Amino acid sequence: MTVKKIWAVDHQCGHQAEHDLSGRPADRRAGFARWLADRECTDCWRADRTDDAEAKAAWRDKQRAAEQAEADEWTRRYGMPPLEGSERAVPWAVRCRHQLLAAAYTALVVEGDTDEADWAEVEEAARTITRAGWWIDQREAEPGDLPELLVAATDDDRPTENPFL
Structure with missing residues (x-):
């Protein structure tokens, strides 16, 4: 059976x-x-x-506005430079940068063994990345990987052109 x-x-x-x-x-x-x-x-x-699509859209817009306000305040407080990109990409990237750096601080300093001096170096490296697309691309990165990602992004020895084209 x-x-x-x-x-x-x-x-x-x-x-x-x-x-x-x-x-x-x-x-x-x-x-x-x-x-x-x-x-x-x-x-x-x-x-x-x-049935409640409009209410969900309004809720999502309200959440996004709150996240944006928090990210903008954080950007101002920590002296992060403005990002470069399209009109839609920049606000999104500001939120991504804020979320990634905040999560990385928690993972590396609060819960990890990185001291404040080393974190200051990570923060300085982050300030050099002003392309909005880079921050959007890293939005799903593991917070503990941020230092390595920043080193890779600021490495002057890497090729500037796509070797596959």
């Missing part, structure tokens, strides 16, 4: 739906079906998310 592949699930919202769980290993289907039962059905889930 084979483990069933189509499961009838009574969802939290009160709807029942059949789910094809054949893409899951046989020994994980029952657990996944229980997990599905604790959630809304697909139609209810979509309805909850699409």
